[in-house]
Amino acid sequence: MQTLTIRLRTRTPLWTGGIDGSMDRIHETGLLGSLRWWYEAIVRGLGGWACDPTEGDRCPDRQGRYCDVCKVFAGMQSC
Numbered sequence: 001m002q003t004l005t006i007r008l009r010t011r012t013p014l015w016t017g018g019i020d021g022s023m024d025r026i027h028e029t030g031l032l033g034s035l036r037w038w039y040e041a042i043v044r045g046l047g048g049w050a051c052d053p054t055e056g057d058r059c060p061d062r063q064g065r066y067c068d069v070c071k072v073f074a075g076m077q078s079c
């Protein structure tokens with residue numbers, strides 16, 4: 001496994017509020033969820049496969065394959 005470090009600078013205010021709607025800190029899971037959502041949209045828009053667990057379509061499939069999105073986000077951790 002390789003490590004990829006990405007340094008980002010925001011251009012607009014970030015909102016990653018918690019369950020109570022307050023922005024007390026940056027919630028890393030909110031960032032990853034947003035990045036994943038946009039990456040799924042791009043992958044689907046380009047004809048790729050992005051699993052959808054809400055539809056019972058999740059990774060890995062019966063042959064042990066992962067979708068194009070899970071290949072990037074599986075095991076990704078915030079630091």
Ligand SMILES: [Zn+2]
Nearest residue numbers: 051059067070
């Ligand atoms: Zn997947």
